[in-house]
Amino acid sequence: MASSNFIRDIIDEDLKTDKYKGRVHTRFPPEPNGYLHIGHAKSICLNFGIARDYKGLCNLRFDDTNPSKEEVEYVESIKEDVRWLGFDWDDREYYASDYFEQLYEYAVQLIKAGKAYVCELNASQIREYRGTLTEPGKNSPYRERSIRENLDLFERMRAGEFPDGSHVLRAKINMASPNLNMRDPVMYRILRAEHHRTGNTWCIYPMYDFTHCLSDSIEGITHSICTLEFENNRPLYDWFLDELNVYHPQQIEFARLNLSYTIMSKRLLLTLVKEGYVDGWNDPRMPTIGGIRRRGYTPESMRRFSERIGVAKRDSMVDIALLEYYIREDLNKHAPRVMGVLRPLKVIIENYPDGQVEEMDAINNPEDLSLGTRKVPFSKVIYIERDDFMEDPPRKFFRLAPGREVRLRYAYFITCTGVIKDENGEITELRCTYDPATRGGDAPDGRKVKSTLHWVSAEHSIPAEVRLYDRLFTVENPAAEEDFRSCLNPNSLEILSGCRLEPYMANVKPGERYQLERMGYFCVDTKDTTGDNLVLNRTVTLRDQWVKIQNKGE
Protein backbone atom coordinates (compact mmCIF):
# COMPACT_ATOMS: atom_id res chain seq x y z
CA MET A 1 0.00 0.00 0.00
CA ALA A 2 1.40 3.32 -1.03
CA SER A 3 1.84 6.07 1.51
CA SER A 4 -0.72 8.78 1.68
CA ASN A 5 -0.86 11.54 -0.87
CA PHE A 6 -3.31 14.29 -1.66
CA ILE A 7 -5.23 12.16 -4.17
CA ARG A 8 -5.73 9.33 -1.72
CA ASP A 9 -6.78 11.92 0.84
CA ILE A 10 -9.52 13.09 -1.51
CA ILE A 11 -10.63 9.52 -2.14
CA ASP A 12 -10.66 8.78 1.59
CA GLU A 13 -12.85 11.81 2.11
CA ASP A 14 -15.19 10.81 -0.73
CA LEU A 15 -15.48 7.35 0.78
CA LYS A 16 -16.29 8.84 4.14
CA THR A 17 -19.03 11.04 2.70
CA ASP A 18 -20.19 8.23 0.42
CA LYS A 19 -19.96 10.54 -2.59
CA TYR A 20 -19.77 7.65 -5.06
CA LYS A 21 -21.57 4.97 -3.04
CA GLY A 22 -18.30 3.39 -2.00
CA ARG A 23 -17.00 2.99 -5.53
CA VAL A 24 -13.46 3.83 -6.67
CA HIS A 25 -13.06 3.68 -10.42
CA THR A 26 -10.09 5.18 -12.26
CA ARG A 27 -8.75 4.93 -15.76
CA PHE A 28 -5.53 5.26 -17.73
CA PRO A 29 -6.39 7.22 -20.89
CA PRO A 30 -3.48 7.33 -23.36
CA GLU A 31 -3.71 8.71 -26.87
CA PRO A 32 -2.39 6.03 -29.25
CA ASN A 33 -0.08 8.43 -31.05
CA GLY A 34 3.26 7.34 -29.63
CA TYR A 35 5.06 5.01 -27.29
CA LEU A 36 4.71 5.15 -23.53
CA HIS A 37 7.52 6.49 -21.36
CA ILE A 38 8.44 6.58 -17.67
CA GLY A 39 6.13 9.53 -17.13
CA HIS A 40 3.23 7.39 -18.29
CA ALA A 41 4.46 4.63 -15.99
CA LYS A 42 3.92 7.00 -13.07
CA SER A 43 0.37 7.60 -14.21
CA ILE A 44 -0.27 3.91 -14.81
CA CYS A 45 1.03 2.96 -11.37
CA LEU A 46 -1.02 5.76 -9.84
CA ASN A 47 -4.32 4.86 -11.46
CA PHE A 48 -4.04 1.08 -11.33
CA GLY A 49 -2.42 1.27 -7.90
CA ILE A 50 -5.33 3.25 -6.47
CA ALA A 51 -7.84 0.85 -7.98
CA ARG A 52 -5.94 -2.09 -6.48
CA ASP A 53 -5.56 -0.59 -3.00
CA TYR A 54 -9.17 0.56 -2.77
CA LYS A 55 -10.52 -2.64 -4.29
CA GLY A 56 -11.87 -0.64 -7.20
CA LEU A 57 -11.41 -0.82 -10.95
CA CYS A 58 -9.17 0.85 -13.47
CA ASN A 59 -10.05 1.00 -17.15
CA LEU A 60 -7.70 1.23 -20.06
CA ARG A 61 -9.14 3.74 -22.47
CA PHE A 62 -7.63 4.97 -25.67
CA ASP A 63 -8.31 8.61 -26.37
CA ASP A 64 -8.50 8.17 -30.10
CA THR A 65 -10.22 11.33 -31.31
CA ASN A 66 -7.58 12.45 -33.80
CA PRO A 67 -7.27 9.87 -36.61
CA SER A 68 -4.59 11.87 -38.36
CA LYS A 69 -2.09 11.02 -35.63
CA GLU A 70 -3.17 7.68 -34.23
CA GLU A 71 -2.30 4.14 -35.23
CA VAL A 72 -3.03 0.55 -34.14
CA GLU A 73 0.68 -0.08 -33.75
CA TYR A 74 0.66 2.31 -30.81
CA VAL A 75 -2.41 0.65 -29.32
CA GLU A 76 -0.62 -2.68 -29.29
CA SER A 77 2.58 -1.34 -27.78
CA ILE A 78 0.68 0.56 -25.09
CA LYS A 79 -1.15 -2.60 -24.06
CA GLU A 80 2.11 -4.53 -23.97
CA ASP A 81 3.72 -1.86 -21.79
CA VAL A 82 0.86 -1.68 -19.29
CA ARG A 83 0.86 -5.46 -18.99
CA TRP A 84 4.64 -5.51 -18.57
CA LEU A 85 4.30 -3.08 -15.69
CA GLY A 86 2.15 -5.72 -14.06
CA PHE A 87 -1.35 -4.32 -14.42
CA ASP A 88 -4.51 -5.84 -15.82
CA TRP A 89 -7.64 -4.15 -17.11
CA ASP A 90 -9.59 -7.39 -17.57
CA ASP A 91 -12.19 -6.79 -20.26
CA ARG A 92 -12.32 -3.07 -19.67
CA GLU A 93 -10.46 -2.05 -22.80
CA TYR A 94 -12.28 0.98 -24.09
CA TYR A 95 -11.90 3.52 -26.85
CA ALA A 96 -13.26 7.03 -27.02
CA SER A 97 -14.26 6.10 -30.56
CA ASP A 98 -16.69 3.57 -29.06
CA TYR A 99 -18.64 6.58 -27.85
CA PHE A 100 -18.74 8.58 -31.09
CA GLU A 101 -22.46 8.01 -31.65
CA GLN A 102 -23.31 8.82 -28.05
CA LEU A 103 -21.08 11.89 -28.19
CA TYR A 104 -22.87 13.04 -31.32
CA GLU A 105 -26.17 12.73 -29.48
CA TYR A 106 -24.78 14.80 -26.61
CA ALA A 107 -23.73 17.47 -29.09
CA VAL A 108 -27.20 17.55 -30.61
CA GLN A 109 -28.63 17.86 -27.14
CA LEU A 110 -26.48 20.92 -26.49
CA ILE A 111 -27.53 22.47 -29.78
CA LYS A 112 -31.17 21.91 -28.87
CA ALA A 113 -30.54 23.60 -25.55
CA GLY A 114 -29.11 26.59 -27.39
CA LYS A 115 -25.68 25.84 -25.93
CA ALA A 116 -23.79 25.03 -29.13
CA TYR A 117 -23.62 26.43 -32.63
CA VAL A 118 -22.07 25.78 -36.01
CA CYS A 119 -19.43 28.36 -36.85
CA GLU A 120 -18.03 29.09 -40.29
CA LEU A 121 -15.07 31.18 -39.25
CA ASN A 122 -11.81 29.66 -40.44
CA ALA A 123 -9.03 28.68 -38.07
CA SER A 124 -7.18 31.95 -38.12
CA GLN A 125 -10.40 33.94 -37.76
CA ILE A 126 -11.34 31.88 -34.74
CA ARG A 127 -7.97 32.68 -33.26
CA GLU A 128 -8.50 36.40 -33.92
CA TYR A 129 -11.96 36.39 -32.41
CA ARG A 130 -10.70 34.56 -29.34
CA GLY A 131 -8.90 37.65 -28.05
CA THR A 132 -5.71 37.44 -26.03
CA LEU A 133 -4.63 36.63 -22.49
CA THR A 134 -5.42 40.18 -21.43
CA GLU A 135 -8.20 41.19 -23.82
CA PRO A 136 -11.64 39.61 -24.13
CA GLY A 137 -12.66 37.93 -27.37
CA LYS A 138 -15.62 38.90 -29.50
CA ASN A 139 -18.61 36.92 -30.56
CA SER A 140 -18.60 34.96 -33.80
CA PRO A 141 -21.05 36.34 -36.41
CA TYR A 142 -22.53 32.82 -36.51
CA ARG A 143 -23.14 32.71 -32.77
CA GLU A 144 -26.83 33.60 -32.89
CA ARG A 145 -28.00 31.11 -35.48
CA SER A 146 -31.30 29.46 -34.77
CA ILE A 147 -31.41 26.06 -33.17
CA ARG A 148 -33.11 24.69 -36.25
CA GLU A 149 -30.31 26.00 -38.49
CA ASN A 150 -27.59 24.66 -36.19
CA LEU A 151 -29.23 21.26 -36.12
CA ASP A 152 -29.44 21.21 -39.89
CA LEU A 153 -25.85 22.36 -40.39
CA PHE A 154 -24.42 19.91 -37.85
CA GLU A 155 -26.26 17.05 -39.48
CA ARG A 156 -24.88 18.08 -42.85
CA MET A 157 -21.38 18.33 -41.37
CA ARG A 158 -21.73 14.70 -40.40
CA ALA A 159 -23.17 13.81 -43.79
CA GLY A 160 -20.06 15.11 -45.47
CA GLU A 161 -21.59 18.05 -47.29
CA PHE A 162 -18.83 20.47 -46.32
CA PRO A 163 -15.09 20.47 -46.95
CA ASP A 164 -12.56 19.93 -44.15
CA GLY A 165 -12.08 22.99 -42.01
CA SER A 166 -15.07 24.88 -43.33
CA HIS A 167 -17.34 24.43 -40.34
CA VAL A 168 -16.93 23.60 -36.66
CA LEU A 169 -19.36 23.04 -33.85
CA ARG A 170 -18.64 25.32 -30.91
CA ALA A 171 -19.92 25.46 -27.37
CA LYS A 172 -21.73 28.71 -26.67
CA ILE A 173 -20.24 29.85 -23.39
CA ASN A 174 -18.56 33.23 -22.96
CA MET A 175 -16.14 34.99 -25.32
CA ALA A 176 -15.10 37.33 -22.53
CA SER A 177 -14.20 34.66 -20.01
CA PRO A 178 -10.82 35.19 -18.31
CA ASN A 179 -10.34 31.46 -18.85
CA LEU A 180 -9.57 31.10 -22.56
CA ASN A 181 -10.87 27.55 -22.58
CA MET A 182 -14.35 28.93 -22.00
CA ARG A 183 -14.34 31.26 -25.02
CA ASP A 184 -16.68 29.15 -27.15
CA PRO A 185 -14.33 26.18 -27.59
CA VAL A 186 -14.54 23.94 -30.65
CA MET A 187 -16.39 20.69 -30.00
CA TYR A 188 -16.30 19.10 -33.46
CA ARG A 189 -14.18 19.59 -36.55
CA ILE A 190 -14.51 18.19 -40.05
CA LEU A 191 -11.61 15.86 -40.74
CA ARG A 192 -11.53 13.36 -43.58
CA ALA A 193 -9.04 10.87 -42.25
CA GLU A 194 -9.35 7.13 -41.90
CA HIS A 195 -9.71 6.20 -38.26
CA HIS A 196 -7.91 3.08 -37.07
CA ARG A 197 -11.12 1.70 -35.60
CA THR A 198 -14.09 3.43 -37.22
CA GLY A 199 -12.57 3.57 -40.68
CA ASN A 200 -14.42 6.09 -42.85
CA THR A 201 -17.66 6.05 -40.92
CA TRP A 202 -17.08 9.57 -39.68
CA CYS A 203 -15.83 12.74 -41.28
CA ILE A 204 -16.36 14.82 -38.15
CA TYR A 205 -14.43 14.11 -34.97
CA PRO A 206 -15.06 15.38 -31.45
CA MET A 207 -12.33 17.40 -29.74
CA TYR A 208 -10.50 16.07 -26.70
CA ASP A 209 -12.12 18.48 -24.24
CA PHE A 210 -15.61 17.45 -25.25
CA THR A 211 -14.78 13.77 -25.50
CA HIS A 212 -12.67 13.17 -22.47
CA CYS A 213 -14.94 14.37 -19.73
CA LEU A 214 -17.94 12.62 -21.27
CA SER A 215 -16.03 9.38 -21.76
CA ASP A 216 -15.18 9.44 -18.07
CA SER A 217 -18.83 10.09 -17.34
CA ILE A 218 -20.04 7.27 -19.57
CA GLU A 219 -17.66 4.81 -17.90
CA GLY A 220 -18.71 5.89 -14.43
CA ILE A 221 -15.22 6.96 -13.47
CA THR A 222 -15.16 8.35 -9.94
CA HIS A 223 -11.78 10.07 -9.93
CA SER A 224 -10.44 11.35 -13.25
CA ILE A 225 -6.75 11.74 -12.55
CA CYS A 226 -4.80 13.78 -15.06
CA THR A 227 -1.81 16.07 -15.30
CA LEU A 228 -1.57 19.71 -14.29
CA GLU A 229 -1.92 21.28 -17.72
CA PHE A 230 -5.59 20.29 -17.75
CA GLU A 231 -6.38 22.28 -14.67
CA ASN A 232 -7.66 25.23 -16.70
CA ASN A 233 -9.84 22.87 -18.69
CA ARG A 234 -11.70 21.57 -15.66
CA PRO A 235 -14.28 24.40 -15.66
CA LEU A 236 -15.05 23.47 -19.25
CA TYR A 237 -15.50 19.81 -18.36
CA ASP A 238 -17.74 20.84 -15.51
CA TRP A 239 -19.73 22.98 -17.94
CA PHE A 240 -20.30 20.13 -20.43
CA LEU A 241 -21.23 17.68 -17.69
CA ASP A 242 -23.58 20.09 -15.96
CA GLU A 243 -25.27 21.41 -19.10
CA LEU A 244 -25.88 17.83 -20.19
CA ASN A 245 -26.90 16.90 -16.68
CA VAL A 246 -24.99 13.63 -16.72
CA TYR A 247 -22.96 11.70 -14.15
CA HIS A 248 -20.09 13.87 -12.97
CA PRO A 249 -16.68 12.40 -12.10
CA GLN A 250 -14.19 14.36 -10.00
CA GLN A 251 -11.10 15.46 -11.91
CA ILE A 252 -7.85 15.69 -9.93
CA GLU A 253 -4.67 17.06 -11.43
CA PHE A 254 -1.13 16.07 -10.46
CA ALA A 255 2.36 17.08 -11.60
CA ARG A 256 3.84 15.00 -14.36
CA LEU A 257 7.18 13.31 -13.85
CA ASN A 258 10.39 15.02 -14.90
CA LEU A 259 13.57 13.00 -14.66
CA SER A 260 17.00 14.58 -14.66
CA TYR A 261 19.30 14.08 -17.65
CA THR A 262 16.53 12.93 -19.94
CA ILE A 263 13.49 14.17 -21.81
CA MET A 264 9.87 13.14 -21.53
CA SER A 265 8.26 14.95 -24.43
CA LYS A 266 6.88 12.69 -27.18
CA ARG A 267 7.89 15.24 -29.77
CA LEU A 268 11.51 15.39 -28.64
CA LEU A 269 11.69 11.63 -28.25
CA LEU A 270 10.43 11.29 -31.80
CA THR A 271 13.16 13.64 -32.98
CA LEU A 272 15.81 11.39 -31.44
CA VAL A 273 14.40 8.42 -33.31
CA LYS A 274 13.82 10.16 -36.62
CA GLU A 275 17.20 11.83 -36.73
CA GLY A 276 18.96 8.62 -35.81
CA TYR A 277 20.48 9.63 -32.49
CA VAL A 278 19.19 6.40 -31.04
CA ASP A 279 18.43 2.93 -32.31
CA GLY A 280 14.64 3.26 -32.39
CA TRP A 281 11.97 3.67 -29.73
CA ASN A 282 13.30 0.87 -27.60
CA ASP A 283 16.93 1.93 -27.64
CA PRO A 284 18.10 1.11 -24.10
CA ARG A 285 18.98 4.78 -23.56
CA MET A 286 15.43 5.91 -24.23
CA PRO A 287 13.15 6.71 -21.28
CA THR A 288 10.39 4.81 -23.06
CA ILE A 289 8.99 1.77 -21.35
CA GLY A 290 10.22 -0.29 -24.28
CA GLY A 291 13.66 1.24 -23.82
CA ILE A 292 14.00 0.62 -20.13
CA ARG A 293 12.65 -2.90 -20.59
CA ARG A 294 15.34 -3.63 -23.16
CA ARG A 295 17.87 -1.98 -20.89
CA GLY A 296 17.01 -4.52 -18.21
CA TYR A 297 14.86 -2.59 -15.76
CA THR A 298 12.31 -4.69 -13.91
CA PRO A 299 8.59 -3.90 -13.57
CA GLU A 300 8.95 -4.24 -9.81
CA SER A 301 11.63 -1.57 -9.68
CA MET A 302 9.48 0.76 -11.77
CA ARG A 303 6.54 0.29 -9.44
CA ARG A 304 8.64 0.90 -6.36
CA PHE A 305 10.09 3.99 -7.97
CA SER A 306 6.67 5.32 -8.87
CA GLU A 307 5.48 4.84 -5.34
CA ARG A 308 8.54 6.46 -3.84
CA ILE A 309 8.48 9.64 -5.93
CA GLY A 310 4.96 10.23 -4.71
CA VAL A 311 2.42 12.49 -6.27
CA ALA A 312 1.87 16.19 -5.73
CA LYS A 313 0.87 19.35 -7.53
CA ARG A 314 4.18 21.11 -7.74
CA ASP A 315 6.56 20.84 -10.68
CA SER A 316 9.59 18.80 -9.79
CA MET A 317 12.66 17.18 -11.22
CA VAL A 318 13.39 13.73 -9.88
CA ASP A 319 17.05 12.73 -9.68
CA ILE A 320 17.73 9.83 -12.02
CA ALA A 321 19.90 8.40 -9.22
CA LEU A 322 16.68 7.49 -7.45
CA LEU A 323 15.59 5.36 -10.39
CA GLU A 324 18.98 3.69 -10.42
CA TYR A 325 18.72 3.01 -6.71
CA TYR A 326 15.50 1.03 -7.21
CA ILE A 327 16.81 -1.09 -10.06
CA ARG A 328 19.93 -1.90 -8.05
CA GLU A 329 17.84 -2.79 -5.04
CA ASP A 330 15.75 -5.23 -7.07
CA LEU A 331 18.57 -6.77 -9.09
CA ASN A 332 20.82 -7.09 -6.04
CA LYS A 333 18.25 -9.40 -4.52
CA HIS A 334 17.38 -11.35 -7.64
CA ALA A 335 20.09 -11.28 -10.29
CA PRO A 336 22.40 -14.32 -10.38
CA ARG A 337 26.11 -13.49 -10.14
CA VAL A 338 28.48 -14.48 -12.83
CA MET A 339 32.02 -13.49 -13.82
CA GLY A 340 32.88 -11.73 -17.04
CA VAL A 341 35.83 -9.68 -18.17
CA LEU A 342 34.94 -6.65 -20.25
CA ARG A 343 38.43 -5.50 -21.24
CA PRO A 344 40.55 -8.64 -21.02
CA LEU A 345 44.17 -8.65 -19.92
CA LYS A 346 45.91 -12.01 -20.26
CA VAL A 347 47.53 -13.45 -17.16
CA ILE A 348 49.78 -16.49 -17.20
CA ILE A 349 50.20 -18.24 -13.87
CA GLU A 350 53.70 -19.50 -14.21
CA ASN A 351 53.74 -22.10 -11.47
CA TYR A 352 50.31 -23.56 -12.32
CA PRO A 353 50.59 -26.96 -14.04
CA ASP A 354 50.17 -26.93 -17.82
CA GLY A 355 46.92 -28.46 -18.96
CA GLN A 356 45.40 -28.64 -15.48
CA VAL A 357 41.81 -27.51 -15.03
CA GLU A 358 40.06 -27.13 -11.69
CA GLU A 359 36.38 -26.59 -11.06
CA MET A 360 35.89 -23.85 -8.51
CA ASP A 361 32.68 -23.52 -6.51
CA ALA A 362 31.00 -20.16 -6.91
CA ILE A 363 27.91 -18.83 -5.14
CA ASN A 364 25.13 -17.86 -7.51
CA ASN A 365 23.78 -15.10 -5.28
CA PRO A 366 25.16 -14.22 -1.86
CA GLU A 367 21.86 -12.42 -1.14
CA ASP A 368 19.90 -15.62 -1.76
CA LEU A 369 21.78 -18.80 -0.94
CA SER A 370 18.84 -20.90 -2.08
CA LEU A 371 20.01 -20.19 -5.61
CA GLY A 372 22.89 -22.55 -4.96
CA THR A 373 26.35 -22.74 -6.46
CA ARG A 374 27.97 -23.46 -9.80
CA LYS A 375 31.37 -24.62 -11.04
CA VAL A 376 33.78 -22.20 -12.69
CA PRO A 377 36.79 -23.66 -14.54
CA PHE A 378 40.25 -22.39 -13.61
CA SER A 379 43.44 -22.90 -15.59
CA LYS A 380 46.95 -21.60 -16.22
CA VAL A 381 45.93 -18.85 -18.60
CA ILE A 382 43.23 -16.47 -17.45
CA TYR A 383 41.90 -13.03 -18.23
CA ILE A 384 41.43 -10.28 -15.72
CA GLU A 385 40.05 -6.79 -16.14
CA ARG A 386 42.58 -4.31 -17.59
CA ASP A 387 41.44 -1.74 -15.01
CA ASP A 388 42.37 -4.16 -12.25
CA PHE A 389 46.09 -3.77 -12.89
CA MET A 390 48.32 -0.72 -12.59
CA GLU A 391 52.03 -0.79 -13.09
CA ASP A 392 52.50 2.29 -10.94
CA PRO A 393 49.50 2.29 -8.61
CA PRO A 394 48.45 5.44 -6.78
CA ARG A 395 47.57 5.44 -3.10
CA LYS A 396 44.29 3.67 -2.37
CA PHE A 397 44.51 1.50 -5.47
CA PHE A 398 44.16 -1.91 -3.90
CA ARG A 399 44.12 -4.09 -6.96
CA LEU A 400 46.93 -5.91 -8.74
CA ALA A 401 50.34 -4.28 -9.24
CA PRO A 402 53.88 -5.59 -9.63
CA GLY A 403 54.87 -7.63 -6.62
CA ARG A 404 51.42 -7.36 -5.06
CA GLU A 405 49.21 -10.24 -3.98
CA VAL A 406 45.45 -10.26 -4.59
CA ARG A 407 42.70 -12.83 -4.53
CA LEU A 408 41.03 -14.29 -7.59
CA ARG A 409 37.39 -14.69 -6.62
CA TYR A 410 36.61 -18.26 -5.52
CA ALA A 411 40.09 -19.37 -6.71
CA TYR A 412 43.60 -18.53 -5.49
CA PHE A 413 45.81 -15.76 -4.26
CA ILE A 414 48.13 -14.64 -7.03
CA THR A 415 51.17 -12.38 -6.99
CA CYS A 416 52.27 -10.36 -9.97
CA THR A 417 55.82 -11.19 -11.00
CA GLY A 418 56.15 -9.72 -14.45
CA VAL A 419 54.70 -7.29 -16.97
CA ILE A 420 54.98 -7.94 -20.72
CA LYS A 421 54.66 -5.01 -23.13
CA ASP A 422 54.59 -4.58 -26.87
CA GLU A 423 56.79 -2.24 -28.87
CA ASN A 424 54.46 0.68 -28.05
CA GLY A 425 54.78 0.14 -24.37
CA GLU A 426 51.25 -1.25 -24.10
CA ILE A 427 50.82 -3.94 -21.50
CA THR A 428 49.86 -7.14 -23.30
CA GLU A 429 50.28 -9.77 -20.64
CA LEU A 430 50.98 -10.35 -16.98
CA ARG A 431 52.98 -13.05 -15.31
CA CYS A 432 51.92 -14.24 -11.87
CA THR A 433 52.47 -17.02 -9.42
CA TYR A 434 49.76 -18.60 -7.35
CA ASP A 435 49.75 -20.04 -3.86
CA PRO A 436 48.31 -23.58 -4.01
CA ALA A 437 47.46 -23.37 -0.33
CA THR A 438 44.88 -20.64 -0.94
CA ARG A 439 42.51 -22.76 -3.05
CA GLY A 440 38.96 -21.48 -2.76
CA GLY A 441 40.23 -18.06 -1.75
CA ASP A 442 41.37 -18.39 1.86
CA ALA A 443 44.89 -18.43 3.19
CA PRO A 444 45.50 -21.07 5.88
CA ASP A 445 48.09 -18.82 7.50
CA GLY A 446 45.46 -16.13 7.87
CA ARG A 447 47.16 -13.52 5.74
CA LYS A 448 44.92 -10.96 4.12
CA VAL A 449 44.81 -9.33 0.71
CA LYS A 450 43.34 -5.93 0.03
CA SER A 451 41.29 -6.89 -2.97
CA THR A 452 39.46 -9.60 -4.86
CA LEU A 453 39.41 -9.73 -8.64
CA HIS A 454 37.03 -11.38 -11.06
CA TRP A 455 38.51 -13.51 -13.84
CA VAL A 456 37.74 -16.09 -16.51
CA SER A 457 39.74 -19.03 -17.79
CA ALA A 458 40.98 -18.05 -21.25
CA GLU A 459 40.42 -21.44 -22.76
CA HIS A 460 36.95 -21.98 -21.28
CA SER A 461 35.51 -18.49 -21.59
CA ILE A 462 33.00 -17.50 -24.23
CA PRO A 463 32.99 -14.28 -26.25
CA ALA A 464 30.34 -11.56 -25.94
CA GLU A 465 29.57 -8.06 -27.03
CA VAL A 466 28.80 -5.73 -24.16
CA ARG A 467 27.10 -2.37 -24.47
CA LEU A 468 27.71 0.19 -21.78
CA TYR A 469 25.24 3.02 -21.43
CA ASP A 470 25.53 6.38 -19.83
CA ARG A 471 22.94 9.12 -19.44
CA LEU A 472 21.69 10.36 -22.81
CA PHE A 473 22.25 14.03 -22.04
CA THR A 474 24.95 16.05 -20.34
CA VAL A 475 22.61 18.52 -18.65
CA GLU A 476 19.92 18.08 -16.03
CA ASN A 477 17.10 19.52 -18.08
CA PRO A 478 17.75 19.10 -21.81
CA ALA A 479 14.23 20.23 -22.71
CA ALA A 480 15.07 23.70 -21.39
CA GLU A 481 18.00 24.10 -23.80
CA GLU A 482 17.65 26.13 -26.96
CA ASP A 483 18.51 22.98 -28.90
CA PHE A 484 18.36 19.78 -26.91
CA ARG A 485 20.55 18.07 -29.51
CA SER A 486 23.49 20.19 -28.43
CA CYS A 487 23.64 18.52 -25.06
CA LEU A 488 23.42 14.91 -26.18
CA ASN A 489 26.07 12.88 -24.40
CA PRO A 490 28.52 11.67 -27.08
CA ASN A 491 29.53 8.84 -24.74
CA SER A 492 26.04 7.56 -23.97
CA LEU A 493 26.87 4.27 -25.69
CA GLU A 494 30.12 2.37 -25.61
CA ILE A 495 30.26 -0.92 -27.45
CA LEU A 496 32.79 -3.45 -26.22
CA SER A 497 33.55 -6.48 -28.35
CA GLY A 498 35.85 -9.27 -27.37
CA CYS A 499 34.54 -9.49 -23.83
CA ARG A 500 34.95 -12.89 -22.19
CA LEU A 501 32.38 -14.56 -19.98
CA GLU A 502 32.52 -17.65 -17.85
CA PRO A 503 31.12 -20.72 -19.68
CA TYR A 504 27.94 -20.72 -17.58
CA MET A 505 26.75 -17.85 -19.80
CA ALA A 506 26.70 -20.03 -22.92
CA ASN A 507 23.07 -20.93 -22.37
CA VAL A 508 21.49 -17.62 -21.41
CA LYS A 509 18.30 -16.42 -23.03
CA PRO A 510 17.36 -12.96 -24.31
CA GLY A 511 15.89 -10.81 -21.57
CA GLU A 512 17.63 -12.59 -18.70
CA ARG A 513 19.42 -10.43 -16.14
CA TYR A 514 22.75 -11.11 -14.47
CA GLN A 515 25.23 -9.34 -12.32
CA LEU A 516 28.73 -9.48 -13.72
CA GLU A 517 30.53 -9.30 -10.41
CA ARG A 518 32.10 -5.91 -9.77
CA MET A 519 30.98 -4.63 -13.20
CA GLY A 520 27.25 -4.07 -12.84
CA TYR A 521 23.93 -5.54 -13.82
CA PHE A 522 23.41 -6.74 -17.36
CA CYS A 523 20.53 -7.88 -19.50
CA VAL A 524 20.80 -10.19 -22.50
CA ASP A 525 19.73 -8.03 -25.43
CA THR A 526 16.44 -9.07 -26.93
CA LYS A 527 17.02 -7.53 -30.32
CA ASP A 528 20.57 -8.24 -31.41
CA THR A 529 21.47 -11.44 -29.58
CA THR A 530 21.84 -14.34 -31.99
CA GLY A 531 23.11 -17.91 -31.71
CA ASP A 532 26.69 -16.88 -32.28
CA ASN A 533 26.58 -13.31 -31.01
CA LEU A 534 25.77 -12.81 -27.37
CA VAL A 535 24.95 -9.16 -26.63
CA LEU A 536 24.74 -7.83 -23.08
CA ASN A 537 23.28 -4.45 -22.14
CA ARG A 538 24.52 -2.91 -18.96
CA THR A 539 21.42 -1.90 -17.04
CA VAL A 540 23.26 -0.01 -14.32
CA THR A 541 26.68 -0.07 -12.71
CA LEU A 542 27.30 -1.20 -9.17
CA ARG A 543 27.90 1.62 -6.75
CA ASP A 544 31.62 2.16 -6.99
CA GLN A 545 33.83 3.66 -4.27
CA TRP A 546 36.89 3.50 -6.49
CA VAL A 547 35.51 5.78 -9.23
CA LYS A 548 34.63 8.26 -6.49
CA ILE A 549 38.17 8.20 -5.18
CA GLN A 550 39.44 8.65 -8.72
CA ASN A 551 37.10 11.53 -9.43
CA LYS A 552 38.19 13.28 -6.26
CA GLY A 553 41.79 13.09 -7.32
CA GLU A 554 41.04 14.82 -10.58
Next chain:
RNA sequence: UGCCCUGUGGUCUAAUGGUAAGACGGCUGACUCUGGAUCAGUUUAUCGAGGUUCAAAUCCUUGCAGGGCAGCCA
Protein backbone atom coordinates in the same frame (compact mmCIF):
# COMPACT_ATOMS: atom_id res chain seq x y z
C1' U B 1 0.29 41.13 -17.67
C1' G B 2 -6.05 38.51 -17.52
C1' C B 3 -7.13 33.88 -15.20
C1' C B 4 -5.58 29.25 -12.80
C1' C B 5 -1.97 26.41 -9.98
C1' U B 6 2.47 25.74 -6.92
C1' G B 7 6.52 27.37 -3.25
C1' U B 8 9.48 22.31 3.02
C1' G B 9 17.28 20.27 3.16
C1' G B 10 21.13 19.18 -2.99
C1' U B 11 16.56 16.04 -4.95
C1' C B 12 11.59 13.84 -4.15
C1' U B 13 7.76 13.24 -0.65
C1' A B 14 5.42 13.53 4.69
C1' A B 15 3.70 16.38 8.77
C1' U B 16 -4.21 17.66 7.77
C1' G B 17 -3.40 24.35 13.87
C1' G B 18 0.46 21.14 18.60
C1' U B 19 8.40 18.18 19.00
C1' A B 20 9.36 19.67 10.89
C1' A B 21 9.74 13.14 9.41
C1' G B 22 11.39 9.59 5.68
C1' A B 23 13.84 8.13 1.11
C1' C B 24 17.66 9.22 -2.40
C1' G B 25 22.28 11.91 -2.87
C1' G B 26 26.74 13.74 -0.13
C1' C B 27 30.30 12.99 3.81
C1' U B 28 32.45 9.74 8.03
C1' G B 29 33.30 5.08 9.97
C1' A B 30 32.48 -0.44 10.74
C1' C B 31 32.30 -4.95 8.15
C1' U B 32 33.35 -7.62 3.70
C1' C B 33 36.21 -13.49 -0.87
C1' U B 34 32.17 -8.15 -5.38
C1' G B 35 36.00 -1.05 -3.51
C1' G B 36 28.99 -4.63 -4.31
C1' A B 37 25.56 -5.66 -0.39
C1' U B 38 24.83 -4.66 4.82
C1' C B 39 25.27 -1.64 9.37
C1' A B 40 26.18 2.87 12.23
C1' G B 41 26.79 8.03 12.34
C1' U B 42 26.47 12.80 9.95
C1' U B 43 25.22 17.14 6.85
C1' U B 44 21.44 20.56 4.93
C1' A B 45 14.73 22.90 4.77
C1' U B 46 9.19 25.51 5.81
C1' C B 47 10.12 32.00 -0.37
C1' G B 48 9.62 37.31 2.10
C1' A B 49 6.53 40.74 5.06
C1' G B 50 2.34 41.50 7.91
C1' G B 51 -1.97 39.37 10.51
C1' U B 52 -5.35 35.57 13.31
C1' U B 53 -4.08 32.21 17.50
C1' C B 54 -1.83 30.10 23.81
C1' A B 55 0.34 27.80 19.37
C1' A B 56 1.15 28.60 11.96
C1' A B 57 4.83 24.74 7.05
C1' U B 58 -0.54 24.53 7.67
C1' C B 59 -5.52 29.74 8.16
C1' C B 60 -5.99 35.22 6.18
C1' U B 61 -3.75 39.58 3.50
C1' U B 62 0.14 41.07 0.53
C1' G B 63 4.65 40.86 -2.06
C1' C B 64 8.14 37.76 -4.70
C1' A B 65 9.46 33.42 -7.50
C1' G B 66 8.23 29.23 -10.65
C1' G B 67 4.66 26.72 -13.89
C1' G B 68 0.19 26.50 -17.09
C1' C B 69 -3.56 28.62 -20.67
C1' A B 70 -4.47 32.41 -26.78
C1' G B 71 -4.56 24.11 -31.80
C1' C B 72 -10.13 22.85 -36.00
C1' C B 73 -3.59 18.70 -30.71
C1' A B 74 -4.16 15.79 -26.36
